[in-house]
Amino acid sequence: MQYPSLALYINGEFLRDNARDQQDILNPADGSVLGQLPHASTSDLDMALQAAAQAFKTWRHSSPMERSAILRKVAQLSRERAQEIGRNITLDQGKPLAEAVGEVAACADHADWHAEECRRIYGRVIPARDPAVRQWVVREPIGVCAAFTPWNFPYNQAIRKICAAIGAGCTIILKGPEDSPSAVMAIAQAFHDAGLPPGVLNIVWGVPATVSEHLIRSPIVRKVSFTGSVPVGKHLASLAGAHMKPITMELGGHSPVIVCADADIDRAAQQLARFKVRNAGQVCVSPTRFYIQEQAYPRFLQRFTEVLSSIRVGDGLQADTQMGPLAHARRVPAMQTFVDNARELGGKIVLGGEPLARSGNFFAPTILTDIPDDALIMTEEPFGPIAPLTTFNDLDEVIQRANSLPFGLSSYVFTNNLQHAHRLSSELESGMVNINHFGSGLPETPFGGIKDSGIGSEGGSETFDGYLTTKFVTQI
Numbered sequence: 298m299q300y301p302s303l304a305l306y307i308n309g310e311f312l313r314d315n316a317r318d319q320q321d322i323l324n325p326a327d328g329s330v331l332g333q334l335p336h337a338s339t340s341d342l343d344m345a346l347q348a349a350a351q352a353f354k355t356w357r358h359s360s361p362m363e364r365s366a367i368l369r370k371v372a373q374l375s376r377e378r379a380q381e382i383g384r385n386i387t388l389d390q391g392k393p394l395a396e397a398v399g400e401v402a403a404c405a406d407h408a409d410w411h412a413e414e415c416r417r418i419y420g421r422v423i424p425a426r427d428p429a430v431r432q433w434v435v436r437e438p439i440g441v442c443a444a445f446t447p448w449n450f451p452y453n454q455a456i457r458k459i460c461a462a463i464g465a466g467c468t469i470i471l472k473g474p475e476d477s478p479s480a481v482m483a484i485a486q487a488f489h490d491a492g493l494p495p496g497v498l499n500i501v502w503g504v505p506a507t508v509s510e511h512l513i514r515s516p517i518v519r520k521v522s523f524t525g526s527v528p529v530g531k532h533l534a535s536l537a538g539a540h541m542k543p544i545t546m547e548l549g550g551h552s553p554v555i556v557c558a559d560a561d562i563d564r565a566a567q568q569l570a571r572f573k574v575r576n577a578g579q580v581c582v583s584p585t586r587f588y589i590q591e592q593a594y595p596r597f598l599q600r601f602t603e604v605l606s607s608i609r610v611g612d613g614l615q616a617d618t619q620m621g622p623l624a625h626a627r628r629v630p631a632m633q634t635f636v637d638n639a640r641e642l643g644g645k646i647v648l649g650g651e652p653l654a655r656s657g658n659f660f661a662p663t664i665l666t667d668i669p670d671d672a673l674i675m676t677e678e679p680f681g682p683i684a685p686l687t688t689f690n691d692l693d694e695v696i697q698r699a700n701s702l703p704f705g706l707s708s709y710v711f712t713n714n715l716q717h718a719h720r721l722s723s724e725l726e727s728g729m730v731n732i733n734h735f736g737s738g739l740p741e742t743p744f745g746g747i748k749d750s751g752i753g754s755e756g757g758s759e760t761f762d763g764y765l766t767t768k769f770v771t772q773i
């Protein structure tokens with residue numbers, strides 16, 4: 298099956314020279330080699346830094362109309378190419394084709410949102426004490442940005458950072474996910490075809506730690522943005538902090554789900570089971586700790602198990618597949634560790650609990666019950682298709698347990714009691730609270746976590762905040 302040729306993209310050129318170090322790209326559904334990805338050398342990274350610095354001199358003064366037109370064109374190209382890009386995401390990341398195509402189509406909306414909002418980056422006038430004085434505030438692009446994006450939503454996570462940087466008038470060097478690179482390649486092609494000037498967007502690949510250290514330490518880079526795991530985020534944040542560089546961090550979570558007995562239990566169980574297997578659970582806002590009120594537990598468990606056991610797992614390119622493989626071989630033993638630990642602590646495996654007996658990185662949708670709150674699965678982000686279920690008695694207790702971890706990304710509440718909804722939305726320590734549905738991640742709404750789950754928001758009217766500085770001017 299045809300897979301796109303992979304390249305670096307520096308100063309408006311796709312660099313495909315075979316002399317660079319290369320890495321094999323594998324299909325997670327069967328382990329076959331799809332292609333080779335060139336790694337950037339140190340001089341490639343320096344070339345990208347110089348290109349971004351040079352381009353910033355002009356791009357920072359570009360008209361918002363020009364930026365808006367390019368972002369709109371990228372939105373249009375994303376829509377037109379969604380089928381082909383989605384197919385390649387399924388090949389190198391594993392998610393079902395409909396999810397992959399849906400991701401690209403949704404990203405067209407992200408590009409459109411940034412195209413609209415970048416024309417509204419306003420300053421303000423502050424009335425002066427002295428009538429002879431004029432004083433005003435402007436927001437200016439911060440400069441060259443370095444961004445690092447992961448493999449679970451490879452189009453989404455990259456395009457949101459790129460649109461925010463470029464829309465604000467910054468230039469950017471992005472290191473995409475080496476294991477699933479086709480989506481970021483397609484983004485570079487779309488911006489290239491949309492007429493983005495050379496050097497405004499640069500794409501590099503390599504050994505993540507080597508590339509990120511080189512870029513973050515460079516005095517050319519003025520801003521660091523990362524999506525990925527908490528430990529790597531903390532490491533990059535400390536590197537950026539040592540050089541006084543602002544950060545946007547979208548990190549992992551361990552999202553509590555609170556199902557009150559007064560909720561529509563069948564509906565909650567069905568929706569949660571389907572949401573749980575989205576992208577095989579490799580979603581930072583995936584529901585990962587299920588707290589079910591005692592009286593509703595038997596009914597919830599029954600319905601949840603029925604739906605989860607009916608999920609068709611397979612190659613994402615097959616039309617009837619509802620859940621694909623895990624993106625990497627390393628995630629399969631990671632899932633097994635969670636299950637083994639739960640079993641050792643007296644937990645029950647109601648469903649799944651093991652890899653599927655076939656080639657590829659497949660792990661069965663899994664339900665664990667009777668697990669203590671200090672089990673690994675209740676304290677560390679699973680990032681896979683495992684749902685641990687436990688019970689609670691009252692809201693005081695469940696709020697304390699839900700807030701007990703250092704994470705604070707997303708949380709889910711199912712209740713038909715207005716007071717419960719208000720109290721939980723106010724007291725849950727998370728950047729996003731979803732009540733009776735799943736509604737985060739839209740272009741017009743802010744996406745981000747608190748506590749260890751991150752700093753800053755992407756999307757919404759906050760989307761440019763991390764890419765702008767505030768300048769005060771006073772004149773007499």
Ligand code: NAD
Binds near residue numbers: 526547549550
């Ligand atoms: P990992 O911690 O090795 O890597 C996570 C991501 O960070 C990857 O994209 C990787 O390329 C990148 N990375 C790693 N070290 C880096 C460095 N020094 N500089 C720059 N980038 C670096 O873990 P993994 O096995 O790839 O993924 C598993 C864990 O990562 C999950 O358990 C989950 O917590 C987290 N994760 C979170 C998100 C998210 O959307 N927040 C996405 C992907 C992975």
